[in-house]
Amino acid sequence: MPNVELLSEENVNPEVQEIFRQLREKFGEIPAPYRAMAHHPKYLKLVLSKMEAVMGSDVLDLRTKLAIAFTVSTLNNCAFCISMYAKQLRDAGFTEQQMIEILAVVDFVGAMNHFNNGMLVKPEM
Numbered sequence: 001m002p003n004v005e006l007l008s009e010e011n012v013n014p015e016v017q018e019i020f021r022q023l024r025e026k027f028g029e030i031p032a033p034y035r036a037m038a039h040h041p042k043y044l045k046l047v048l049s050k051m052e053a054v055m056g057s058d059v060l061d062l063r064t065k066l067a068i069a070f071t072v073s074t075l076n077n078c079a080f081c082i083s084m085y086a087k088q089l090r091d092a093g094f095t096e097q098q099m100i101e102i103l104a105v106v107d108f109v110g111a112m113n114h115f116n117n118g119m120l121v122k123p124e125m
Helices: 014-027 032-037 041-055 062-075 079-091 096-118
Strands: none
Touching: 014 032, 014 041, 032 041, 041 062, 062 079, 062 096, 079 096
């Protein structure tokens, strides 16, 4: 159960109703995090602006960004985000094998990090 009420279109001011309309158009629904953030409209707008600046940029392609987002969500153990980004990966054409490969890389690199930290292996520069 969320710590705050997930607001609906009927419970918000006209400015947030417009934001909700745009979110529904983009995602087909109003994702729960944005419904929670609607209690603080300035913060909601800031987060959406950041999302547009980062995910809308063409410096990295969308598939790469989704793979990174899926990885970070997994490392942060965010069930909502893992589910959302897994769906977006599938929608972007990722196979199950590719999704597993992403987590296999996380597993391998994480294990090497732990080994090197435990053995105090430092770079030879």
